[in-house]
Amino acid sequence: MSFSVPSSLEAELDELTTHYPVKRSASLMFLHALQEHFGYISKEAMEWTAAKLELQPINVFELVTFYPMFRQEPLGKTHIKVCRTLSCALQGSAELREQFCNRLGLDSHAHTAQTTPDGKFTVEFVECLASCGTAPVVLVNESLHQTVSPAAAEEILRKGNLA
Amino acid sequence: MSAPAIPAPAPAAPAPPPVETLTVKVNGKTLQVPKTHPDWQGKPQPTTMLQAARCGGVDIPHYCYHDKLPIAGNCRMCLVEFGTLMMDPATRKPILNEDGTPKISKSVLPYEPGTPRGAISCATPISPGMEIYADSPATKQMRESVLESLLINHPLDCTICDQAGECKLQEYSVEHGQAGSHFVEAKVHKPKAVDLGPRIVLDDERCILCTRCIRFTKDIAGDDALGIVNRGSYNTISAFQTGKFDNNYTLNTVDLCPVGALTSKDFRFKMRVWFLKETKSLCTGCGTGCNITVGSREGIIHRYEPRENDAVNGPWMCDTGRLNYKWIGRPDRLTEVRVNGQKVTWATAVKDIGSRLIRASSGSVALIASARQTTEELFLLKSLATRLGAVTDSVPREGEADHLLVNADRNPNTNGTRLTGIAFTEAGMQLPLIAAGIEAGTIRTLIVFGEDVTKHGIGPELLAKLEMLVVSDILPNATTAVATHLLPGASHAEKRGTFISVKGRLQKLTKAVESPGDARAEWEFLHELVHDVTGRNGFTSIEGLFNLMARETPAFAGLEWANIGDKGVDVKI
Numbered sequence: 164m165s166f167s168v169p170s171s172l173e174a175e176l177d178e179l180t181t182h183y184p185v186k187r188s189a190s191l192m193f194l195h196a197l198q199e200h201f202g203y204i205s206k207e208a209m210e211w212t213a214a215k216l217e218l219q220p221i222n223v224f225e226l227v228t229f230y231p232m233f234r235q236e237p238l239g240k241t242h243i244k245v246c247r248t249l250s251c252a253l254q255g256s257a258e259l260r261e262q263f264c265n266r267l268g269l270d271s272h273a274h275t276a277q278t279t280p281d282g283k284f285t286v287e288f289v290e291c292l293a294s295c296g297t298a299p300v301v302l303v304n305e306s307l308h309q310t311v312s313p314a315a316a317e318e319i320l321r322k323g324n325l326a
Numbered sequence: 327m328s329a330p331a332i333p334a335p336a337p338a339a340p341a342p343p344p345v346e347t348l349t350v351k352v353n354g355k356t357l358q359v360p361k362t363h364p365d366w367q368g369k370p371q372p373t374t375m376l377q378a379a380r381c382g383g384v385d386i387p388h389y390c391y392h393d394k395l396p397i398a399g400n401c402r403m404c405l406v407e408f409g410t411l412m413m414d415p416a417t418r419k420p421i422l423n424e425d426g427t428p429k430i431s432k433s434v435l436p437y438e439p440g441t442p443r444g445a446i447s448c449a450t451p452i453s454p455g456m457e458i459y460a461d462s463p464a465t466k467q468m469r470e471s472v473l474e475s476l477l478i479n480h481p482l483d484c485t486i487c488d489q490a491g492e493c494k495l496q497e498y499s500v501e502h503g504q505a506g507s508h509f510v511e512a513k514v515h516k517p518k519a520v521d522l523g524p525r526i527v528l529d530d531e532r533c534i535l536c537t538r539c540i541r542f543t544k545d546i547a548g549d550d551a552l553g554i555v556n557r558g559s560y561n562t563i564s565a566f567q568t569g570k571f572d573n574n575y576t577l578n579t580v581d582l583c584p585v586g587a588l589t590s591k592d593f594r595f596k597m598r599v600w601f602l603k604e605t606k607s608l609c610t611g612c613g614t615g616c617n618i619t620v621g622s623r624e625g626i627i628h629r630y631e632p633r634e635n636d637a638v639n640g641p642w643m644c645d646t647g648r649l650n651y652k653w654i655g656r657p658d659r660l661t662e663v664r665v666n667g668q669k670v671t672w673a674t675a676v677k678d679i680g681s682r683l684i685r686a687s688s689g690s691v692a693l694i695a696s697a698r699q700t701t702e703e704l705f706l707l708k709s710l711a712t713r714l715g716a717v718t719d720s721v722p723r724e725g726e727a728d729h730l731l732v733n734a735d736r737n738p739n740t741n742g743t744r745l746t747g748i749a750f751t752e753a754g755m756q757l758p759l760i761a762a763g764i765e766a767g768t769i770r771t772l773i774v775f776g777e778d779v780t781k782h783g784i785g786p787e788l789l790a791k792l793e794m795l796v797v798s799d800i801l802p803n804a805t806t807a808v809a810t811h812l813l814p815g816a817s818h819a820e821k822r823g824t825f826i827s828v829k830g831r832l833q834k835l836t837k838a839v840e841s842p843g844d845a846r847a848e849w850e851f852l853h854e855l856v857h858d859v860t861g862r863n864g865f866t867s868i869e870g871l872f873n874l875m876a877r878e879t880p881a882f883a884g885l886e887w888a889n890i891g892d893k894g895v896d897v898k899i
Contacts, residue, residue: 209566219550220566228555274560 166207172200176215186216190226194233203234231276231289239278239285241323244302247288250295254310259299260288262316284323348373351457352382359452366394366545375447375458376404384460387469387498389476389584390536391448394641396545401536402472403498405444407464408433411455420455430457444468466502473503479514479559480585481531489586491599495534514559523571525591525645526580530562533587539563539579546642547575548729563587575730577645581631590629592649597621597628605838606633606892608825610698610818611647612725613735615827617893618643620651620819620838627651627819627839635893638831644731651819654839658802660814661843672844676851679796679811680858683771688715692760692769694784695720695748696776697737699848700823700835702868704739704746705875706852707775711748713860717763719756720749721777733828738818741826741899745881757783764788772796775848776815778803798848814845821847822868824890826897832885833894 168176176196180189190212197208209223216223227233245251245260263286264271267279276287294300297309303319311319346361359381362370376386389401409430411420420428435441442464452458459465476495484490516530535554540563544550551571555564565571580590602621609616609630616639621629630651632643663675670678683691691714695707711718720743727734743749750756761784763769770793772779780786780803789795789808797809800817818825820841826832841847849871857863865871869887876882881897889895 206567221551221553221564224564224566225553225555229557231557 203237242285244287244289246292246300248291250298254298256299352379357382372451378452395541399446399449404447405468406447407442407459407462409457469502476534478509487586488589494584538582549573574644593629609647610738611650613733613828616643622838625839654817664812676854691716691771693718693773697740697743701742702823702871703848704748708746718748720753722753739825778805780804816841816847830899831894832897
């Protein structure tokens with residue numbers, strides 16, 4: 164697969180670079196824009212960013228792996244983010260995540276986001292989703308599901324399978 | 327000075343300014359330490375607590391700190407408790423105790439004044455009157471805790487780890503650690519046996535994230551290839567693409583790695599380091615003359631490591647030079663003395679060569695020596711050539727230089743050939759003349775040491791015209807194949823002697839292993855041959871030979887073997 168950035172996006176990023184005293188400072192903005200456009204940040208995207216900002220690819224790679232919001236693989240169609248922070252943890256979010264993982268054949272102890280081989284689901288354990296009063300919460304794509312019961316989880320999976 | 331003062335006609339070179347010092351106390355001992363120390367680039371920087379302690383002979387344990395790398399201050403191993411002078415804010419003078427000694431305020435936690443607050447000694451500059459408590463209970467406790475924390479995710483696989491025996495994690499755990507750990511959770515598993523590059527394998531679980539390798543490859547080797555990826559306890563040393571960490575200095579990261587994370591593919595699982603005999607020697611890969619330590623066991627060389635010498639290579643060496651040892655143990659080494667194809671004893675061969683050389687008419691002999699021979703051997707060859715009226719030369723060997731250590735001159739002792747008079751300013755100038763002399767029949771005897779002359783303009787058809795072809799070499803080649811007198815020589819790891827680097831550093835080789843079969847150090851049999859031909863004697867030991875050479879060679883005036891030391895001396899080139 165050849166990697167190419169549309170010229171309009173490249174022009175936009177070039178202009179953006181001028182806002183910073185050093186080119187490297189634009190790294191995060193580049194990565195956000197590339198992820199927005201491609202859905203994830205490929206090795207080629209990191210190399211492209213490094214070349215544009217006069218860095219070595221490892222400098223960009225460090226950044227991409229540091230922030231969990233950057234993805235190195237395409238997401239599944241249904242992106243399930245299970246909150247892992249205190250209130251949700253106390254209300255059984257670990258079990259909830261295990262349920263999702265077991266039903267989808269994913270490793271329930273994996274440290275990072277996992278996507279099913281058919282590309283339908285991505286399950287991720289994330290930090291606070293800012294809805295502690297209605298724990299446990301799950302963010303499915305853009306919609307927030309509150310006080311998620313095992314049955315509600317099954318419903319999420321059912322809808323995801325239809326999507 | 328007792329001499330009467332005479333105004334100098336011109337201002338003399340300014341004397342070096344006296345070293346400014348500060349007074350500090352290390353473990354209760356008062357010390358005068360220099361105000362500054364050179365940093366990794368050699369620029370003077372304020373002396374740190376770690377350096378001050380060193381001045382007092384106290385080695386504060388550390389991982390990430392390295393004299394020749396930028397300071398990172400991330401491993402926390404060098405934390406020490408310390409105190410500074412209590413100053414009167416009004417007068418800016420030290421407050422004194424009743425007995426006149428200055429009051430010391432120990433560094434404590436601001437919110438918990440009973441608890442000592444350590445500072446990383448590698449990055450904390452000293453101040454006048456500072457007290458460093460490198461052995462205090464608080465310091466010891468900090469060390470224990472840091473070690474325990476570093477070992478949280480460590481696999482504790484010393485039994486199968488190549489670093490065992492030279493591992494700082496192991497050493498400090500014995501000296502400063504505790505047997506147990508409070509950690510009961512599951513360890514984080516990280517990548518194992520990562521193929522980082524053609525010569526390096528990385529075990530991320532053993533890594534303590536000191537970043538020495540990252541700093542070395544970025545700031546010294548100039549190849550920003552390594553970094554830390556992921557976050558928190560998942561932090562991992564990584565390259566952007568595995569397998570591509572391939573600059574010519576990667577193996578230095580294995581030396582730098584204080585633990586067993588970075589290992590050399592060449593040395594991995596080969597030998598326990600405590601079985602290795604370490605011999606001080608030199609790399610012969612180019613004219614730089616990097617100082618090395620040869621690690622050998624039972625006559626077999628297992629590795630080269632750089633030996634620190636700031637006048638030459640600092641603590642580094644290139645990968646090419648480091649791995650250039652395998653030929654020494656090759657099974658096809660020349661191991662037999664042969665005259666006209668028949669195996670003979672050294673005594674027979676040397677006598678035969680000697681008697682023939684004495685009968686040779688002046689000008690009928692030519693001598694080609696290698697700039698890979700030691701200076702002493704070249705000196706002996708030159709005295710032989712002088713007696714025989716022989717034309718001499720050596721063979722140039724050029725390559726590409728790099729920005730750090732590799733020199734374009736791939737011969738280790740070009741200056742040796744020049745200073746002994748074997749070669750002229752430009753080595754190789756006489757080779758065409760020697761070829762022409764053989765062609766014309768004026769040169770009937772050729773003595774070749776350590777070179778395959780068939781690759782340098784004197785082909786087999788010319789060699790066939792000779793009456794006598796004396797060849798000494800280590801490995802077989804087209805020249806040794808047609809020698810009338812074949813003398814198996816010793817590699818640099820099998821003998822003593824000196825090399826002179828391109829910058830004029832005269833340095834010693836020492837013998838690490840025995841030569842195979844009948845192979846012998848060239849200077850030993852040359853000494854006999856020179857004695858037979860010229861009648862000169864008096865240099866049966868390498869010390870005696872060197873001292874004689876030093877007396878007779880202007881560039882070495884005043885030098886003696888005993889004074890060369892492990893790191894060599896500069897000679898005028």
